[in-house]
Amino acid sequence: MSTRSFLRDDDLTPAEQAEVLALAAKLKAEPFDHQPLAGPRTVAMIFDKPTLRTQASFAAGIAELGGHAMLVDGTLAGIGKRESVADVTRVLDRQAAQIVWRTYAQANLDDMAAHSSVPVINALTDDFHPCQLLADLLTIREHKGELAGLTAAFLGDGACNMGNSWLLAGTTAGMHIRISGPDGYVPSDEMFARAGEIGATTGGSASAVGDPLAAVAGADVVITDTWISMGKEDEASTRRAVFGPWSVTPDLVAAANPDAIVMHCLPAYRGVEIAAEVIDGPQSVVWDEAENRRHAQKAIMTWLHEKARA
Numbered sequence: 001m002s003t004r005s006f007l008r009d010d011d012l013t014p015a016e017q018a019e020v021l022a023l024a025a026k027l028k029a030e031p032f033d034h035q036p037l038a039g040p041r042t043v044a045m046i047f048d049k050p051t052l053r054t055q056a057s058f059a060a061g062i063a064e065l066g067g068h069a070m071l072v073d074g075t076l077a078g079i080g081k082r083e084s085v086a087d088v089t090r091v092l093d094r095q096a097a098q099i100v101w102r103t104y105a106q107a108n109l110d111d112m113a114a115h116s117s118v119p120v121i122n123a124l125t126d127d128f129h130p131c132q133l134l135a136d137l138l139t140i141r142e143h144k145g146e147l148a149g150l151t152a153a154f155l156g157d158g159a160c161n162m163g164n165s166w167l168l169a170g171t172t173a174g175m176h177i178r179i180s181g182p183d184g185y186v187p188s189d190e191m192f193a194r195a196g197e198i199g200a201t202t203g204g205s206a207s208a209v210g211d212p213l214a215a216v217a218g219a220d221v222v223i224t225d226t227w228i229s230m231g232k233e234d235e236a237s238t239r240r241a242v243f244g245p246w247s248v249t250p251d252l253v254a255a256a257n258p259d260a261i262v263m264h265c266l267p268a269y270r271g272v273e274i275a276a277e278v279i280d281g282p283q284s285v286v287w288d289e290a291e292n293r294r295h296a297q298k299a300i301m302t303w304l305h306e307k308a309r310a
């Protein structure tokens with residue numbers, strides 16, 4: 001189908017990403033001035049994995065845009081089991097103006113978008129978390145001004161959705177993205193190649209830096225995420241055994257630029273991937289990130305709605 005969707009970070013060109021971020025800042029300043037979903041138009045939200053921030057920020061954001069958030073119970077719907085992804089999509093796109101889906105396989109989300117007459121938004125898959133990245137980039141803009149030229153170090157499980165999304169969205173914004181994790185926990189060569197391709201057009205870059213101290217040296221932004229992403233719970237003990245040196249401690253933050261900000265998409269495990277003094281300390285911007293999910297998602301919903309009608 002020809003409507004635009006937001007399935008992975010590089011679905012937006014650098015110019016489009018900048019446009020969406022500028023719109024997010026505007027919607028944050030004037031939360032109730034834009035009502036593209038007035039009617040109210042319905043946005044379907046489906047969660048196959050746990051959620052707090054995503055459900056809350058989409059529901060609140062959809063309401064602020066004048067729309068109605070319809071929660072479709074992923075377990076009851078049994079997407080891909082009880083009915084095919086294609087058939088579910090053909091039903092939902094007759095009811096909703098947009099579909100927001102958190103699920104496991106990126107291929108299923110791609111399948112939905114391929115069959116949908118309305119925009120589909122990735123609310124996290126095993127491979128990408130692009131809405132979080134829009135919120136994160138908005139947060140960095142607020143604290144640092146320009147994005148292009150900044151250096152960000154992502155520490156921990158670089159092979160997870162957040163590592164991939166940082167590579168793609170960060171280089172789209174012209175940032176230098178360093179991923180630092182134990183062997184076997186860095187993004188694929190394919191992801192680095194794609195980020196390198198994007199960086200070549202924006203002045204950004206992507207690199208793997210094994211040593212966490214070297215990764216944070218000169219960094220403007222220090223980022224981490226849980227070491228055990230949703231769906232990886234049975235690998236918990238193996239992961240805890242290897243990730244220790246990548247824990248974001250006060251010493252590690254002290255090795256970054258003095259005005260570096262610290263980010264975490266949450267949920268956070270204090271004393272594990274991040275020290276309590278760091279996440280609760282003055283350089284942490286995690287609550288801004290969580291709030292900015294709403295503003296960023298309002299912007300992408302508005303932008304996609306306008307594209308779908310153009």
Ligand code: NVA
Binds near residue numbers: 226228229265266267
């Ligand atoms: N990498 C984490 C992100 C949580 C928002 C996960 O997939 O569980």
